[in-house]
């Protein structure tokens with residue numbers, strides 16, 4: 001299982017439409033300072049996070065937002 005698959009397992013549904021979020025990670029092969037930065041997006045309603053410094057941070061931010069939105 002890849003890191004991406006692992007991270008997506010713990011993703012909460014999209015806070016806006018309830019679909020599964022998808023993790024996007026900037027490639028390490030690019031030799032960029034921001035390689036490995038990641039964000040969660042939703043293909044269904046098009047919502048996207050700003051980039052976070054790591055997939056872990058992106059997932060944490062997404063899940064925080066999702067739980068806030070769903071407990072309203």
Ligand SMILES: [Zn+2]
Pocket residue numbers: 014015016017018019042043044045046047
């Ligand atoms: Zn959505």
